Amino acid sequence: MVAIDVSEGQLATARRLADIHGSRIEWLHGNAETVPYPDGSFDVAVSEYGAALWCDPYAWIPEAVRLLRPGGRLSFLTNSPMLTTCYPLDGSEAGFTLVRPYFGQHMFDWSGVEIDPGGVEFNLAISDWFSLFHQHGLEVVDFLELQAPESATGTQFVVPADWAKRYPSEMVWKLRKKP
Template identity: 45%
Template sequence: MNLPEHATRNRAQWNTWAADFVDAGRRNWATAEPSWGIWNLPGSRVDFFQGIERFAGTDAIELGCGTGYVSSWLTRAGARVTGIDISDEQLRTAGELRAQHDLTDISFLQASAEAVPLPDASFDLAVSEYGASIWCDPYAWIPEAARLLRVGGELIFLVNGLLAMLCMDEAGIQPALQRPLFGLHRVEWDDDDSVEFHLPHGEWIRLLRANGFEVERLLELQAPADAKTTSTWADSAWATKWPTEEVWHARKVR
């Protein structure tokens, strides 16, 4: 793979982090009912797929699949799923869990979501939960998702909430703004070597539309009052008032 600097860094970082994500991967593969984000919100609170069963018989790709549990949920719902990820260690976990759950139909492929070695118009659904949606440059992965989707296909992705990102520093979400909204794009932290990408809402809409998508929904995820998370960056009291995470849902219309 001929990777840009941020992707090389993210691959190395995720190969290091992979061991810490095995338990969560195992838990999520073992649950039949999808749950979303750091608050593990069930489908009754986050209608992420608007009914996962409607993807039965369709071709789906997960961009930055990590341990592959979203791919497993889609496969059990009857979709033909390809999960791609840049990290060999994350894919090793995904492959082991695929074997344990006997879901051998899922194809896992090592590739960057910014340059996927698969033909145009191969998929009806592209999905990313904290995958390409965070770790890839939107100016590269959104055109790539558009290329991979058939006209009428759907793109659903989960990212950190915009306000949460504006308030976040190395210690987590602070009670005051930490960075400007204008120009928000590449974000790095002092305490690890990863590179993230985040955009203002207006820029997401412009970029999606420029790549042939219509935006259908923006879900702002609210933590319930009794919410618990193992995440170090979010506080449930904050997350009952402002969204720590959001889900974008767009359709390729041309």
């Protein structure tokens, strides 16, 4: 098992947790858009708000495909493009108003916003994700739009529970590299 992250600090935390659980993992300090491994090295690739949010899909999706053997699986979890359409421009909570175009979305730079400045994130319209997968020989095995349960309250990562009960705040793609 191999894990990659650009942050030494995050890798140190991951190493500590892996030791607690007795997991044997090789740690790479680097950019998930260019992974120093030969073609077809992996059976499975997973991203949970790592490359899936912080890397450019037009770079990291072809890189993940290169790293997988034919028939290998790629699964990732990230924000829904519906959510990115409703994030206010100042960095505050997601609201019920559309604040930017859905079509053509790609890069979001949160570094200059008033509330809780962040980094540069990426997302695409669903049809653009499909085109990208098709272009790189990935079949869609499953696609999930996550809905908050009725019991959810409060706000998590700037998404109010009421919002996430009505609209998909997160999505999961399960993909397979064509044999």
